[in-house]
Amino acid sequence: MESISFGTDGWRATLEEFTSPRVRMVGQAVATYLTDEGLAGPVAVGYDARESSRGFAEELARVLCANGFDVLLADRDRPTPLVAYAIADRDLAGGLVITASHNPPEYNGVKFIPSDGAPALPDVTDAIANRLAEPDPLPEADHGAVTEVDFAGPHADAALELVESMAGDVDLADRTVAYDAMHGSGRGTTDALLERAGASLECLRCEPDPAFGGGAPEPAAENLETLIDLVTADDTAPELGIANDGDADRIAVVTPERGYLDENLFFAALYDYLLETDSGPAVRTVSTTYLIDRVAQSHGETVHEVPVGFKWVAQAIGEHDALVGGEESGGFTVRGHVREKDGVLMALLAAVMHAAEPIDDRVDRLLAEHGTVVQDKISVDCPDDEKERVISDLEAEIPESVAGTAVEDINTADGFKLLLADGSWLLVRPSGTEPVLRVYAEAEDEERVTELLEAGRDLVEPLV
Known part of the structure; x- marks a missing residue:
């Protein structure tokens, strides 16, 4: 039990510590917590593209079923935000995702997502941590059942509907996007959504590789050199580059003029774009640029600053009905969507925003107006x-x-x-x-x- 601790976004550890017995203890703790809270509905279980993730997810499913819960198990590795959306959309009791996000392949992790689809706050993770115990199954007649579910289709429908409500008809025909999945769970999900919107895709690292090519699925500039070179090559290159981290809850954007676009600048451009047709405050973490505040001030809006951790962003979005919330590490969500960072939705929104006005031009304008950051x-x-x-x-x-x-x-x-x-x-x-x-x-x-x-x-x- 001493080895299990919930940090900013769940429990992560190397596979020396992240073991099946400990994962089962987390599963039992979640089952006990949900029972104590009177939440008896089905529970979603998802997992990322790591070699060990499907097995750990099945362990969680068995423990939850043995405690009387029906389980909706992802049919394949899928992005964390798809599971979060499914929890809120289907009125589930909650969910668990096996993922170590951007950490190297020798890591794995688990995060609990409550019934609203937003990240769990410390009172919830503390309550789960206090219930860590060996599995305590009910009689077999009281066990739940496992159903494999495709979480991608409903999420894609919702993403398209939401972006259309902001931008009108979503039509990316004649738009070319280069997408780098970094061998993560965004492959076959983010690219499929962009293609459904009409974009022509050039895909990089969209093949399964549990070792992530020998590195970490972290969409930092130094890990996206091929994508950057491709987008910045010449006038025939794809006009926009997009990458996701290992579980596709974060986004990185590459533009023809800037190459790797600082996430702070993307956030400012996104907020400015949304304010063209809507209104509302922004939520940013303490580590995120004050350029967001300058954009807000120019539109007569306010900004709410929170500690690092998307759980705090999500909480403030709910409290202030914010138009957008984000952090400098590339995690964002918008009003009308589940309050969890979503690199899949943001990929579509980035492409639509770029089609309306090149992102480089929008950033140039913002920096000219508000000063270099x-x-x-x-x-x-x-x-x-x-x-x-x-x-x-x-x-x-x-x-x-x-x-x-x-x-x-x-x-x-x-x-x-x-x-x-x-x-x-x-x-x-x-x-x-x-x-x-x-x-x-x-x-x-x-x-x-x-x-x-x-x-x-x-x-x-x-x-x-």
């Missing part, structure tokens, strides 16, 4: 059991200035965010998924961001 981050190794101490010790080490600029304010919503006199900022916070501390910085140019990140590293490393 550059953001980057680094990681500092830190064991999980040392993170709390380091962040606590950091409080006494906060300087009066960083890289020659005075600290005007300190935001403690998630770690320490130092707001500087020149409008730049530096953030230090513990990762919820990896044994590292994250150091983020935002400023007007890359040189200044580099200075701030170096100052952040120098501030944190002596404390680890």
Whole structure:
């Protein structure tokens, strides 16, 4: 039990720790929690493209069935947001997904999704963690049944209907998109949705490979070189590039002029696009660009800042009826959809937005109007059991200035965010998924961001 802990987005661990007996304990804990809460409906179980994921999903299904729950098991590896949508759409008791998202193939993980399809908040994951136990089956006559289900079709229908409600008829005919699935569960799902909308697709890494080609299915620029080279090659290249992470809840966008498009800039462009036909606030995490705030202000809207973790974004979306919510790591959702980040829906929305006005042109216009914004981050190794101490010790080490600029304010919503006199900022916070501390910085140019990140590293490393 000591090895099972729920972080920012469920429990993830290497396969040395992520074992069948422990997965069964999580399944029993969820079954007990749902029973205690009086939730007796079916439970969805999904899984990603890792070699071990189908087997772990079947273990969960057996434990849930032995506790009297019917289980809707994905017919193949599918993106996490498809399972989240199915839970809300079908009024299920909840769901579980076996996934380690963007982590390397030697990892796996499990996340619980409540009945509203939004990420579980800490009171729920704590309640589950407190119920970890060996499976306790009911008499066989009281067992539930397992039904294999295609989660892709209903989600695609909903995505098309939602985007059509925003943009009118969705017709991507004569549009060319390059899609990189990174061998993850977006293959056959994201590309199929784009093709259904009329786009011509050039697919990269859309073949099954549980080892993800020997790397991690993390859609960072350094892992998307082939996609970037393809989209930026010449005038005959695909006009837009899209990639998903391992479980396709996040999106990366590649444009002809910029290559890899910073997720912060995509968020700003997306919000600006949505505000052309709708209204409402945005929700962003503490690590996400203030450019969102500038876009909001120009439209007479507001922004709600939350700690890192999409569960907090989802909660704020519900509280404020937000038009859009997102984070700098590429997770987004919009009003009218399930409150879970969805890289499949966002792929369609990105293509439709690009068809209306090239994303590069929209970003150029926003930066000309609101000023240049550059953001980057680094990681500092830190064991999980040392993170709390380091962040606590950091409080006494906060300087009066960083890289020659005075600290005007300190935001403690998630770690320490130092707001500087020149409008730049530096953030230090513990990762919820990896044994590292994250150091983020935002400023007007890359040189200044580099200075701030170096100052952040120098501030944190002596404390680890």
